[in-house]
Amino acid sequence: MTFDVKKQAPNIIVWVLLLTLPLWIEHAGSYIQLGTQVVVMALGAMALNFLLGYTGVLSFGHAAYFGLGAYGAGLTLRYLAPSTGSAIVVGVLAGMVAAAVIGPLIVRLRGVYFAMVTIAFGQVFYFVAFRWNAVTGGDDGLTNWKRQPLHVGPMTFDIQSNATNFYFFVLAIFALAVAVMAFLLRSPFGRTLIAIRENERRTRFMGINVNLHIWLSWMISCTFMALAGTLYALLNNFVDPRALFWTQSGTFVIICVMGGMRSFWGPLVGAAIFVWLQDYLSSLTPNWQSFVGLVFVAVVLFFPRGVLGILRRRALE
Amino acid sequence: MTQLLLLAVINGLIVGAFYALMAIGLSLIMSLSDVINFAHGGFLAVGAYLAYSMAPYLGFWGGLIVAPILTALLGLLVERFLISRVYGRDPLYSLLLTFGLAFIFEDVTRYIWGAQSLPYQVPGWLMAPLSLDLFFLTGYRVFMIALIVLVVGALFWVMTRTRLGLRIRAGTLDLETVSVLGVNVRVLRNLNFGIGIFLAGLAGVLAAGQLGLTPTIGSSLIMQSFVAIIIGGLGSLTGTLLGGLLIGLAMNVTAVFLPSATEAVIYVMMALVLLVRPQGLLGEEGRF
Numbered sequence: 001m002t003f004d005v006k007k008q009a010p011n012i013i014v015w016v017l018l019l020t021l022p023l024w025i026e027h028a029g030s031y032i033q034l035g036t037q038v039v040v041m042a043l044g045a046m047a048l049n050f051l052l053g054y055t056g057v058l059s060f061g062h063a064a065y066f067g068l069g070a071y072g073a074g075l076t077l078r079y080l081a082p083s084t085g086s087a088i089v090v091g092v093l094a095g096m097v098a099a100a101v102i103g104p105l106i107v108r109l110r111g112v113y114f115a116m117v118t119i120a121f122g123q124v125f126y127f128v129a130f131r132w133n134a135v136t137g138g139d140d141g142l143t144n145w146k147r148q149p150l151h152v153g154p155m156t157f158d159i160q161s162n163a164t165n166f167y168f169f170v171l172a173i174f175a176l177a178v179a180v181m182a183f184l185l186r187s188p189f190g191r192t193l194i195a196i197r198e199n200e201r202r203t204r205f206m207g208i209n210v211n212l213h214i215w216l217s218w219m220i221s222c223t224f225m226a227l228a229g230t231l232y233a234l235l236n237n238f239v240d241p242r243a244l245f246w247t248q249s250g251t252f253v254i255i256c257v258m259g260g261m262r263s264f265w266g267p268l269v270g271a272a273i274f275v276w277l278q279d280y281l282s283s284l285t286p287n288w289q290s291f292v293g294l295v296f297v298a299v300v301l302f303f304p305r306g307v308l309g310i311l312r313r314r315a316l317e
Numbered sequence: 318m319t320q321l322l323l324l325a326v327i328n329g330l331i332v333g334a335f336y337a338l339m340a341i342g343l344s345l346i347m348s349l350s351d352v353i354n355f356a357h358g359g360f361l362a363v364g365a366y367l368a369y370s371m372a373p374y375l376g377f378w379g380g381l382i383v384a385p386i387l388t389a390l391l392g393l394l395v396e397r398f399l400i401s402r403v404y405g406r407d408p409l410y411s412l413l414l415t416f417g418l419a420f421i422f423e424d425v426t427r428y429i430w431g432a433q434s435l436p437y438q439v440p441g442w443l444m445a446p447l448s449l450d451l452f453f454l455t456g457y458r459v460f461m462i463a464l465i466v467l468v469v470g471a472l473f474w475v476m477t478r479t480r481l482g483l484r485i486r487a488g489t490l491d492l493e494t495v496s497v498l499g500v501n502v503r504v505l506r507n508l509n510f511g512i513g514i515f516l517a518g519l520a521g522v523l524a525a526g527q528l529g530l531t532p533t534i535g536s537s538l539i540m541q542s543f544v545a546i547i548i549g550g551l552g553s554l555t556g557t558l559l560g561g562l563l564i565g566l567a568m569n570v571t572a573v574f575l576p577s578a579t580e581a582v583i584y585v586m587m588a589l590v591l592l593v594r595p596q597g598l599l600g601e602e603g604r605f
């Protein structure tokens with residue numbers, strides 16, 4: 001296999017930028033935690049895009065799995081074990097199990113109805129986190145816990161107090177998750193998902209079990225979303241029910257659309273823009289929520305293809 | 318215990334009727350235009366706050382009539398200039414658009430009226446209990462039920478007995494054919510959206526009297542309406558009405574026995590319905 005520089009250019013650019021981020025982020029007038037947040041949100045959005053962009057299934061309830069991952073990690077560190085690794089494993093499992101259970105109820109649905117059912121289902125976890133005060137801290141959020149230094153064999157990595165180390169820790173997990181998703185999308189399984197997106201009926205006529213594939217895609221998507229949630233909790237050393245609220249789901253969808261749903265790196269671009277914009281606007285005005293809303297409206301009306309979609313179209317012309 | 322249960326049932330029906338009012342509006346819009354109006358709760362809040370601001374001039378009764386109408390007018394404008402532009406595109410875009418609008422509505426109401434909760438004055442004689450045995454049954458609650466019954470009844474009359482209703486119902490089945498038969502579909506969708514928003518505005522005024530006013534009133538009520546639609550069956554107004562009443566009842570009865578599961582119970586119901594009848598209790602098979 002020859003190395004096609006032109007084809008690999010986006011990957012090279014993305015990885016060079018991400019790996020050197022700690023060197024330039026402060027010169028760009030920002031800070032490392034924001035960079036970590038971009039990577040975390042990008043992982044969540046790419047997980048959602050697995051379902052939304054590549055399988056063509058309209059899920060609006062992904063915040064639930066993000067929040068389950070976050071609470072899974074936070075509760076593990078608070079009550080079970082002072083281990084960052086176990087926190088991540090528990091959070092991811094929580095999201096995966098919930099997705100596996102809810103999956104069969106929704107795979108038969110399509111279009112806006114699928115969107116409505118997923119977003120409604122997501123709310124149940126919000127109410128659990130909100131109501132179960134004794135364990136989750138209710139509306140005030142889950143506090144009194146911290147991510148722990150990482151022990152690998154005899155070595156110890158201080159990801160607790162060193163923000164740069166934590167960034168690279170998150171980036172390593174991001175790289176792994178993204179590699180798995182890219183691998184899956186290139187496999188026959190991934191091609192089947194794209195076939196479902198393009199023409200569900202025809203795919204079905206070829207003897208493919210569409211509902212099973214959607215269920216699997218849904219589970220993969222939610223599992224990686226939960227992974228992003230665990231990292232989000234570790235980043236902030238805090239979780240509150242807002243991570244699970246239905247408005248959070250819309251944020252992930254707009255990140256996908258803003259970056260470009262049809263491009264693999266689109267959600268990363270969207271996350272970078274969205275996280276930076278939200279940070280900038282909230283430092284500027286208490287009414288940043290209106291501006292975020294305006295971003296939604298503007299993207300839908302004027303940039304429906306997203307940044308990478310527009311760039312790709314330019315390149316083709 | 319019996320007294321407590323009776324209270325829960327009556328309360329449940331009242332709350333349920335309220336959810337139904339909101340859900341019917343959402344359902345109308347979703348059936349005809351394939352748009353999930355996430356901004357529905359935002360319109361509800363606008364209706365409530367408009368009534369609050371007009372109360373000093375028009376009183377409670379004036380606000381009750383004028384606020385929903387103004388909200389509906391706002392709805393007509395939003396549909397005409399924003400939402401109608403994404404019809405026919407991937408449904409994803411209409412969802413994101415109304416999502417963005419929901420953010421804007423909530424923030425603008427907070428900006429204008431403040432984040433703190435405001436009390437909404439209902440005429441004193443309406444707040445008095447009707448009888449000593451049923452102390453919880455205030456005149457306002459009975460009035461709320463009567464008004465909702467009246468409005469929903471009027472809506473059913475419009476949908477079954479008038480040309481507009483006939484066209485809307487035909488449009489939900491096959492919009493293209495309706496268009497070919499010479500009906501101006503753009504106007505039809507616009508009016509349909511306006512009706513839905515009118516119901517949201519009315520629900521807002523009624524909610525204000527019962528719950529008080531906060532900017533998040535809309536986003537906290539909208540999910541229950543989705544559940545009502547899913548349980549009742551999309552595309553069936555009777556189903557949506559039934560769904561609303563059922564979840565209101567379920568929530569209030571559960572609150573008596575297991576208060577912490579008040580909200581969770583309706584999602585369990587939704588899961589059961591989806592398991593047994595994915596199209597909802599009164600929904601038609603094969604629509605989704």
